Amino acid sequence: MQTAARTEANNKSIAEFNARTSNEKKELQAEFQKKIAELEQKNSDMKKKMDEYKADSKEQWDAFKAEFNRDMDELGIALKDLTVKNNK
Numbered sequence: 001m002q003t004a005a006r007t008e009a010n011n012k013s014i015a016e017f018n019a020r021t022s023n024e025k026k027e028l029q030a031e032f033q034k035k036i037a038e039l040e041q042k043n044s045d046m047k048k049k050m051d052e053y054k055a056d057s058k059e060q061w062d063a064f065k066a067e068f069n070r071d072m073d074e075l076g077i078a079l080k081d082l083t084v085k086n087n088k
Contacts, residue, residue: 003050010043013079035082042075086088 014036021032048066055061 003047003068006076007043010079014040014043017079017082025085028044032082039075039079039082042078046072046075053058054074 015033018036021029024032046068053064055064
């Protein structure tokens with residue numbers, strides 16, 4: 001459930017960023033759209049990775065969870081950095 005909430009929050013951030021960038025110059029819009037597409041794909045891949053994961057042991061689950069959370073944190077930071085750069 002926590003992963004679903006984080007994925008949904010990322011989707012919301014992406015949608016808000018898309019709405020804010022609609023008034024940018026065409027050149028900037030293209031650049032932002034490329035970055036957004038990359039982040040959307042990563043977010044989608046993370047959700048799929050979690051949905052398809054099958055743990056064989058608690059140790060494997062703990063290792064997967066630590067790596068997954070780190071990747072989700074990095075994605076969140078990338079989204080935040082993109083929105084901050086756009087606001088400047």
